[in-house]
Amino acid sequence: MAGEARGKVTVDSEECKGCGLCVESCPPKCLELGPELNTYGAHPARYTGRDCTGCGICFYCCPEPGAITVYRIKAKAKAHAPTLGGKYAPAL
Amino acid sequence: MANETGVSVVDDEVKMECKLGDKSRSDTGVDHDEYELLHSKSPLFFDLYERKSELQKQTHYCPGCGHGVVHKLIAEALQELCLQDRTIFVSPVGCSVFAYYYFDVGNVQVAHGRAPAAATAIKRAGPDKIVISYQGDGDLAAIGTAEIVHAANRGEKITVFFVNNGIYGMTGGQMAPTTLVGQKSTTSPWGRRPANEGFPMHMAELIATLDAPAYVERVALSDNKNIMKARRAIRKALEIQRDGTGFSFVEILSPCPTIWGKDPVEARHWVAEKMIPEFPLNVFRDRKPEIPSGNDPPQRAVADVLGIAPKAAVCGVSKLKPARRLPSRFKDVKIKIAGFGGQGVLLLGQLLIEMGMREGLQVSWLPSYGPEMRSGSAHCHVCLSKERIGSPLVSHPDVLIAMNEFSLRKFANEVPSGGLILYNGSSVPADFVAPEPKVVAIPAAEIADKLGSTKAANVVMMGALLEETECLAPGTAVTVLEDVVKKVDLLEIDRKALDAGRLFIDEQAHVGAVSQPDGFA
Numbered sequence: 001m002a003g004e005a006r007g008k009v010t011v012d013s014e015e016c017k018g019c020g021l022c023v024e025s026c027p028p029k030c031l032e033l034g035p036e037l038n039t040y041g042a043h044p045a046r047y048t049g050r051d052c053t054g055c056g057i058c059f060y061c062c063p064e065p066g067a068i069t070v071y072r073i074k075a076k077a078k079a080h081a082p083t084l085g086g087k088y089a090p091a092l
Numbered sequence: 093m094a095n096e097t098g099v100s101v102v103d104d105e106v107k108m109e110c111k112l113g114d115k116s117r118s119d120t121g122v123d124h125d126e127y128e129l130l131h132s133k134s135p136l137f138f139d140l141y142e143r144k145s146e147l148q149k150q151t152h153y154c155p156g157c158g159h160g161v162v163h164k165l166i167a168e169a170l171q172e173l174c175l176q177d178r179t180i181f182v183s184p185v186g187c188s189v190f191a192y193y194y195f196d197v198g199n200v201q202v203a204h205g206r207a208p209a210a211a212t213a214i215k216r217a218g219p220d221k222i223v224i225s226y227q228g229d230g231d232l233a234a235i236g237t238a239e240i241v242h243a244a245n246r247g248e249k250i251t252v253f254f255v256n257n258g259i260y261g262m263t264g265g266q267m268a269p270t271t272l273v274g275q276k277s278t279t280s281p282w283g284r285r286p287a288n289e290g291f292p293m294h295m296a297e298l299i300a301t302l303d304a305p306a307y308v309e310r311v312a313l314s315d316n317k318n319i320m321k322a323r324r325a326i327r328k329a330l331e332i333q334r335d336g337t338g339f340s341f342v343e344i345l346s347p348c349p350t351i352w353g354k355d356p357v358e359a360r361h362w363v364a365e366k367m368i369p370e371f372p373l374n375v376f377r378d379r380k381p382e383i384p385s386g387n388d389p390p391q392r393a394v395a396d397v398l399g400i401a402p403k404a405a406v407c408g409v410s411k412l413k414p415a416r417r418l419p420s421r422f423k424d425v426k427i428k429i430a431g432f433g434g435q436g437v438l439l440l441g442q443l444l445i446e447m448g449m450r451e452g453l454q455v456s457w458l459p460s461y462g463p464e465m466r467s468g469s470a471h472c473h474v475c476l477s478k479e480r481i482g483s484p485l486v487s488h489p490d491v492l493i494a495m496n497e498f499s500l501r502k503f504a505n506e507v508p509s510g511g512l513i514l515y516n517g518s519s520v521p522a523d524f525v526a527p528e529p530k531v532v533a534i535p536a537a538e539i540a541d542k543l544g545s546t547k548a549a550n551v552v553m554m555g556a557l558l559e560e561t562e563c564l565a566p567g568t569a570v571t572v573l574e575d576v577v578k579k580v581d582l583l584e585i586d587r588k589a590l591d592a593g594r595l596f597i598d599e600q601a602h603v604g605a606v607s608q609p610d611g612f613a
Contacts, residue, residue: 007127008127010122014149015149019156019349020156021156021356024357025315027316040147042155054130056130060161060164060165060319061316061319062161063151063155063158063160063163064150065151066133066137066149069131069132069133070129070130070132071128073128074126
């Protein structure tokens with residue numbers, strides 16, 4: 001699966017319960033449970049920093065509403081793509 | 093098995109209208125020039141869950157629980173379909189009893205198994221609302237079997253999400269109707285035996301045998317692909333409700349790692365290996381139900397049905413007369429009438445609603461009295477409205493009619509500013525601190541006594557009410573009294589009492605008042 005990362009995942013370590021479903025589900029295997037414990041005694045998931053495609057599978061497999069946030073690298077050629085409004089809208 | 097890379101969840105068309113991801117985290121250190129937000133916590137969820145003082149960022153579900161995933165899929169669908177503001181979520185009894193701490197929508201939590209019944213009521217009262225009944229298998233398939241079957245059979249236009257984990261989770265792992273054959277639970281410690289406990293119930297198939305449901309599907313949270321199918325099914329079920337097509341039902345096979353005694357990943361595999369063979373995934377129903385229209389009952393006014401249709405010759409009120417314009421100071425009129433039993437408190441309320449009915453208004457009358465009707469304390473709630481009345485209970489009356497001092501003191505604080513209190517007495521008690529509303533003291537008992545019967549005090553108060561608020565026409569009052577009061581001499585007293593009440597207010601108003609175009613002050 002190695003290749004240039006197209007996305008990025010952040011995990012809210014205080015919301016994550018360390019169930020590991022995202023680690024199991026991630027197609028390119030770019031998530032892992034970290035060695036440290038959070039306040040509630042779970043090993044929260046974290047992004048290894050490699051290979052994320054921004055597919056979003058981990059987001060849908062995660063049972064916590066806000067533990068996982070998925071980003072995608074902006075496509076430079078498609079800078080006008082109106083995927084999101086507001087602050088993410090490209091300057092015209 | 094769970095690692096298909098072919099599954100892409102890049103979103104379809106919808107997200108532009110509803111603001112997505114405005115809860116972006118600025119504290120994550122992500123460079124927004126380089127990255128665009130793809131998936132984040134839905135704005136349908138509250139920022140913090142105030143169930144307890146700690147753990148306010150997490151749900152109360154166990155690690156790996158399927159409820160969280162279903163919650164997210166529902167939240168996403170509601171957001172994409174822009175339905176948040178008109179959604180009412182009915183939480184069941186079970187682990188998901190606390191759903192109202194998470195979803196920032198309208199929430200109701202109901203008795204065990206009764207979610208479809210409550211949802212029916214909510215949907216019928218507000219047909220434009222999106223009503224979701226969210227239930228587990230103990231709730232829906234055991235104690236609530238009757239409710240779900242009949243709601244489905246009536247084709248209620250609600251959406252039911254049935255989270256099936258084959259066990260009673262919250263109460264500690266008792267056998268559910270959906271427990272698999274051979275599966276151990278605290279109440280089937282040797283495994284479920286069909287000879288003793290019957291077979292697992294297939295609710296989706298059962299519902300699909302009925303004629304009325306529009307959409308019935310079973311999905312599973314067993315792997316990435318099936319979670320995406322669940323996402324589509326949940327969205328479709330909500331679309332069906334949005335479009336008013338009919339009853340939609342999605343059964344979701346869901347892991348319960350804690351009670352199954354498995355880690356979250358194992359539990360997910362167990363759904364695929366054990367549950368899906370027993371509960372096959374399928375779309376069992378997907379069509380608009382054909383419901384014959386039948387003969388509609390004739391549309392007649394209540395007054396017409398009761399045979400009290402207005403006599404046009406007497407008061408000039410015809411059936412076709414549109415609803416009278418209520419005084420502009422009130423959108424509708426909520427009245428509380430209180431006094432001793434025997435003062436005609438409840439009767440006064442009945443007279444008012446009968447007048448309202450004859451004037452084409454929506455009305456309600458809710459009596460409240462103890463077992464000691466006569467000489468005990470009694471009060472009634474009256475609503476007169478141009479629109480449908482949601483609740484007959486009046487907790488903040490626009491007008492309080494206090495027939496005695498006790499009622500004045502008891503209920504005066506409920507009247508909001510701008511309201512009106514009519515008090516049966518020659519003057520307001522000296523030590524009564526008048527609240528914000530206007531208080532008018534009317535010596536109704538004395539006036540009625542002079543006319544011949546203290547019993548007519550309530551009619552004096554009615555005259556005062558009509559004159560002060562103009563909420564109903566005095567002409568209608570006369571017609572109603574003519575129909576209700578059978579004794580001729582009493583009717584004559586009532587007529588005079590009505591006029592006396594109006595006159596009293598009129599004279600009071602004239603003192604130092606500026607005359608209005610209608611000739612009254």
